[in-house]
Amino acid sequence: MKKLLLLSLLSSFWQHGFGQQNQLLASSKKDSSNIFIGDMHAKERVESVAIARKYAISQLKKDLEVLEKGNKSTLSNELSASNSERTLANETFSLYLAKLDKKYKADIRSIETDNIRDIFQIEQKSEIKRRHSHVVSAQCFSSKNEGNYIKMNDLDGEEIVGFPLENFKGNSRYGLVENFHQGFARIKKDQVFGFLNYCGDEVIPCQFDKADIFNDGKALVKKYEWYFIDVYGNESEALENIVDAKALKYGISVAKFKNGKFALIDNSYDVSKKVLSEYYDDISIFNKDLFRIKLGKYYGLIKLDGSVKIDPIYDNLNSTTEQGKWMIIEQNKKVGLMDTDGNIRLKPTFESISNIQIDPSIAVVSLGLAKDETGFKIIDFKDLRISKTYQAIGEFNKYGLAQVKDGKYFGFINTDLQVVIEPIYRSLGTFNQYGLISACKDGNNNALRCGYIKHDGTEVIPLAFDEVANFNKFGLVVVRENAKNCSMPSGNCKVDMVFDKSGTMIIGKTNEVAPIGIRYATTDTIFNGSYIVIKTFTPTKNGDDEMEFNLVERNNVKRITTQGYKSIRKYDSNLLFPVQKEGKWGLIDTSGKVVAKPAYKEMLYSTEGLYGVKFDNNKYGFIDKKGKVQIAFDYDEIRPFNNGLAIVSKGGGKLGIINRFNAKIAPCYFSEINILPATKQFELIDTSGSKYILNSLGDCVTNCGKFDEIRKLANQ
Template identity: 75%
Template sequence: MKKIYCLLFSIITSHCLTAQQGTLLASAKRDSSGVFIGDMHATEQVESVSAARQYAIINLKKDLEGLDRGSKNTLLADAGGNERNLNSEIFATYLARLDKKYKGDVRSIETDNIRDIFQIDQKSEIKKRHSSVISAQCFSNKNDGRFIKMKDLDGEEIIGFPLESFKGNSRYGLVENYHQGFARIKKDQVFGFLNYCGDETIPCQYEKAEPFNDGKALVKKFDWYFVDVYGNESEGLENIVDAKALRMGVNVAKFKNGKYALIDNNYDISKKPLSDYFDEIVTFNNELFRVKVGKNYGLIKIDGSTKIDAIYDDINATAEQGKWMIIEQNKKVGLMDTEGNIKIKPSFESIVNISIDPTISNNSTLGIARDEAGIRLIDFKDLRTSKTYSAISDFNKYGLAQVKDGKYVGFINLDLKVVIEPVYSTLGNFNQYGLVSACKTNLNGATKCGYIKYDGTEIIPIAFDEVAGFNRFGLVVAKENVKNCSLPAGNCRVDVIYDKNGNLVIGKTNEAAPIGIKYATTDTLFNGSFIAIKTLNPLKNGDDMPVEYNLVERNGLKRITTQSYLSIKRYDANLLFPVMKDGKWGLIDTTGKIIAKPTYKDIMVTTEGLYGVKYDNNKYGFIDKKGKVQVAFDYDEVRPFNNGLSIVSRGQGKLGVINRFNAKIAPCFFSEVNILPATKQFELLDSSGNKFVLNSNGDCVTNCTKFDEIRKLANQ
């Protein structure tokens, strides 16, 4: 017999009737409008009523075989096969057989003198299947229709009317997926039920309605009633003011006197509840309900019998559902199993579950117990406990929690194993590289810091007075206070930089007489490949250090600059960085090699392989990508090269044009020189307003006689 103890409890949120949520299947997924409950998507379209009957019979045969395992039931042996043979009459005959069989099975169980949970379970399973049979009878009367293969709220494959076709219809305030053969709906502000064909077999007429629960559903007009799968209403349920469906034909009801009790689907006839009356009934775990009597709590079973007497100040489930529970007596808490055996005497101030992120662990069941000595971890699977600590943090993404033992901290894992001994004065939070800052206090009282891995391996030596946080490229600054510095004289701070693997990227300048120097990592990239490191170099007089920069190659995390620079510009097409040192500009390549020493007062972005630079004489010239001077420093102004030509000036507002070899294509005689955008020609004007035009190669094309006279005069 298929057991169904857990069939519905996983989707019950609360059965305390004071809760606002009024549905057994409240946690089933709703759509964004809150109207549609459950996944109603089709797994397959059913093209004809005949095919729907065929699928229905296949499913009903599976149900029957599940109930009669081991038997050779031939009730539907001739069902299925060729769908041509499954007309409405044959289909109706098969369902009539099932209807009769299931009714007989229920009567047989009810007349049996032996009563146990297995029989309750078996009876429940039969009634659920019977509900499906009654709902499926609608296919006998259909000649056409649109149906789909889908899964109902219990995850079982069914054939039914596509409920999503109600989307956008303002008449519906609730459309719930099928459950035990029927779909609960709220239309025009009252509840009713649809069968598998989408027929309103139980018309919308109820103020409230619960899902079907083993052949009957709780409904309310003025009073509460049961309605069965045929739409027949029971007599009114006496003294009941509210009710919620549970499972196996059992419900929880609130009575006029404010008390709660479990009732079964025969309450309209018996007038007797299954359980005693309580001040509160709520779901405890998959098998039990927590009940309240006055100020005390106990547990009852689904059949209403007492499991644990209501003698405790409180009872709560542990993370290990169904195995242990947290009990409270006389303001002390302990653990008890569901048979009532005390496993940990109520001696703690508190025991609480720890919520573990499922991305860390799906099966961890830990709690924290606190008493006068401190706090400890409890594994609810086997009741193992950790050592007592003065503090325990939340578990991080590595499954580790920081613990404090006296003055020192370490880490413990989900198996209650100490993976990093509590020998550190402080520990930070694990970063994206699985590293955590760690500090120790030595015998002299000095505190030294570094970084360790999540398994305790030392990555950055615990030898520094301070460590910063890693940047997003995996670099970190470690700081050391040293004595007898050479710059500035006396004591100073010396920084170094490590990478995430513990490799020294930038070390001390001079071990024997260290120079005080400070670094700060940044997330700034040059050309997507080089990381900028802020650098504060020492000054002899102790003034504030100016901010300069070093470069570290991103992929290999290797320093490429041999010294820091006040300014670094992005590298160009020649893969050269313009850099400034001591107020002068130069060039370095992507390996840090100096191409042009920082000796120039200004530098222009390269054009056609040449850089305009300003020399100490305050004159401009050009150097090439090897740092060699190609155009001497003779000009007060130079402009970028264009097709091998550059506009230059020697002062007094006189402009000319030179080529890459400093040949004077047009002498510095003209008051204005422009490049015409459309033709790239040079237009020159003299002080008298005469206009001259040179082509893009520097050859004269307009007013050339006069231009030759000017050029001849300049060449003398």
């Protein structure tokens, strides 16, 4: 048996670099084909175009009321009146859409002359343009008399009525089909991009090498050069000097120019030719309102309108998991924390600070791991509390605990930076499926004493053993003591015990085997569906291990075998286990009680309540299910009982038949005896070839005169 080893600390530590940037917009999920983007499943099937118009008006009315801050205008009232109708005629729908279109166009003309660029104004302008895009796309329902549509959510999570885009599945022409965003669905067909409206019409034909989603009434597209297209498909002038571009939000995009520099542009760049920001060597998303810039080898932040928030004077700069609140800054190869207004909150004295990723189902926290010349600390980014310094800190587990090393000892802290398990252990394992962890402490003479503790530090299996193993899937574990002055083999030996996950001893130390040692190994083997197999290893004089087996009742977790057995067969209809010990077979019941001591060289399977056994005289007989001998050990061969009769032989190739009381129904005279399958009768054949038939009860039915002579001779 492989030697059991002490469970050593298995902690993994983070790579101490800056975390990845937070994305401004959550990336939309693709399907397994990598073609369909976004959740397109139908919330409801729309019965007709008239009902689709009704749903569309209802949603556009909500949009209008949002812009009007709940104050209903005349147009809002008209749209409200339409909601009382179950369906909506195309003429009425067209009228409402025309009025909405006119209103939004007027609002857009008004805001285009407004040069106020604070974030509130930017959001207002964006909302008007986005709502207008929905109106333009929904106009298609005016010209439809039939069609299949669904209620669904678009990429922004807004409820819309539109064409079921999943209808394109299986069509090899499409390389991309994206859910609707601001009224239009981006598609790639025949290797070029275009856009669909809510009705599924290709209103902006597929013709572009590249295309981004609509961003407040315009979308970035590329043929040979980059352009804007509006919601009607009109192309702008070419965007000068731009080689790549990506839409952000509020009609603002980040562009890369021919000189390799980056800048922010808005949707009027084709006319103004002016950038919103300065030119930088790189611009990347920092959080929802700020962008990280790189100028030379230094980093800073700019706002969405292009104005500088933090001057580019830092060697590196990244956000924490407390997004938008703190920044991790690097200066002169040291790292600290700054707020987004530029105030230093933790001086750059650390070698590294990195975000700690914790599953929200475990704890809703925002933590970072900091390292300096003294060791590791955890920072709570919400209030900048800092833990004690440790030599090492592991990952947080499903209990919200992180293993820490303080000097040469280990313990656990929680996500609130509180010590839950004091660092007093020389080694700790990892939590298993039962919420237990192996732990070892210093004992007498610097010897480690090991056991198992819970995630709150409670001892479940006392820390009193030299070694502990891993639990099996049934909640059993082996622990070990080192015994001294053993007689076999000479010197020290190992004495094992078995505990369950509640700390109950299942197999204790056995005095009679302790001087020579005994070891156990738990298994994941189930015997008879109700018993767990445990292997037992006992040293022999030649230094090898003799392996035997014990059984533990699965449901009650109770040992049923009082000793190990070399072999255990599955229990039979009598609920008895045939067991082998020191080369001899016996019987035990399902409580472990010995029914027949292991005294037989062989044990055959039970037939009709009797067991065929071979005794020391190498002869066979039968014992019953209480272990009592019922048929003496007189036979060289026995066969199973069949309806109370069994075929036996006393040697010399001569066969006979006995009953359960050892009465000789047919003497051992016949060279062959067969049981006829159809009638269960016995066919007996003597050395001359004569045949005799006995019925299943043992009465002669054929050639009975001669059979009686044979039986009479045997009885004399």
